[in-house]
Amino acid sequence: MALFFPRRREAEPFFLLQKQNLDTMKSATFFVVLASVATTLASCIDKDTYYGIDNAVETIAAGITDEDELVHFFGGVVRMAAHDFMDYDRHSDEPMGPDGCIEWSHDDNKGMWGSIWCDDGSCALTNVYKERFSHISRADFWIACANAVVRQRSIDQSLDLIDTFLWGRKDADSCKNQGDRIPTGSGCREVEDILLDSMGLTWRDAVALLGAHTIGRGHKEFTGHDGYWMPTSAESLVFDKQYYEELVSRPWRPRSVNTEIEDFFASTERTHEEPQMMLKTDICLWFDTDDHYPCCSRTNKWIEPGQNWCDVEETYSDNECSRYKRNDRHMETVSTVTEFLGGGKPNKNNEPFYKAFAVAWFKATTNGHDNLKAVGQC
Numbered sequence: 001m002a003l004f005f006p007r008r009r010e011a012e013p014f015f016l017l018q019k020q021n022l023d024t025m026k027s028a029t030f031f032v033v034l035a036s037v038a039t040t041l042a043s044c045i046d047k048d049t050y051y052g053i054d055n056a057v058e059t060i061a062a063g064i065t066d067e068d069e070l071v072h073f074f075g076g077v078v079r080m081a082a083h084d085f086m087d088y089d090r091h092s093d094e095p096m097g098p099d100g101c102i103e104w105s106h107d108d109n110k111g112m113w114g115s116i117w118c119d120d121g122s123c124a125l126t127n128v129y130k131e132r133f134s135h136i137s138r139a140d141f142w143i144a145c146a147n148a149v150v151r152q153r154s155i156d157q158s159l160d161l162i163d164t165f166l167w168g169r170k171d172a173d174s175c176k177n178q179g180d181r182i183p184t185g186s187g188c189r190e191v192e193d194i195l196l197d198s199m200g201l202t203w204r205d206a207v208a209l210l211g212a213h214t215i216g217r218g219h220k221e222f223t224g225h226d227g228y229w230m231p232t233s234a235e236s237l238v239f240d241k242q243y244y245e246e247l248v249s250r251p252w253r254p255r256s257v258n259t260e261i262e263d264f265f266a267s268t269e270r271t272h273e274e275p276q277m278m279l280k281t282d283i284c285l286w287f288d289t290d291d292h293y294p295c296c297s298r299t300n301k302w303i304e305p306g307q308n309w310c311d312v313e314e315t316y317s318d319n320e321c322s323r324y325k326r327n328d329r330h331m332e333t334v335s336t337v338t339e340f341l342g343g344g345k346p347n348k349n350n351e352p353f354y355k356a357f358a359v360a361w362f363k364a365t366t367n368g369h370d371n372l373k374a375v376g377q378c
Helices: 014-020 027-043 047-062 067-085 124-133 138-153 188-198 203-214 242-249 331-340 351-366
Strands: 253-255 263-265 277-279 302-304
Touching (some): 047 067, 047 138, 067 138, 067 203, 138 351, 188 203, 203 242, 203 351, 242 331, 331 351
Antiparallel strands (some): 253 263, 263 277
């Protein structure tokens, strides 16, 4: 970015201006001020920088020809930003939050280091950061990249989060035990402990943020959870409200019962080409699976006459998942999911979800930081 300085006379070049002023200012002070101005301008995120990051993400994605790898890239970028902010604990002396620091080796952070972010030159996103955007913090860069994914993969590219993006986060040099604060997908008690109590969000915010599962997938080798949240890899490249539609309409069967990776899956060899799954953290937004598990969400669904969807591999048609009672505090998640569905009949109304996601994402990505600035505020 070019630096411009006022001149006393229009014809005087800058070096003459400096010479003429040596009698009235100390040159050491002058150059300290100059360096300060240059640093401030270089660190600023204006629209060109913000959309430059967006364009870089789009360019990297355009070079990925394998659909499953593309799902991993888009989902991984959003997951990286989320794992950086989900460690925030407002009650701790070391609150963490979005600070450009992730404990990569921790089990709950596996799958990002070496494919999304790395230091050996093999990760395109890291290379772009080092070559073009290292003047801003990693924390700002990761969030801007996630914003780019959301915009590019939303319907008609309509969810542009530039107006709620703030910059100026400081990176942390270390974040010991950061991974211990990341949700594992065990259920709504965990959501309440981390997103509500530690991060200070609301149930509405939590339901909106979990909607980001509409893009990406789970990898058995990284998290133990295998499958897409959507029915196909192609649908897992779209950022929309389909997550909530799948949640309420599919017959979800328990999987890996009595293990550390308990979850649900809906796919069968006859109905799906690719595995479809949801975490207990997802299912509990609609069903009371924290207190009643294992169970099947829809016992009235049939793959074919005589074959109940809940009875594939194991029998669960006699154990339907419970719905929340009217006075249960989790009824707020049910009403929020209902709102995000956009209406009582099949529809394409993503506006309720998009609006709520923008609000929740803003809260989560600004937690723990004061004096952040809007794009172009330099």
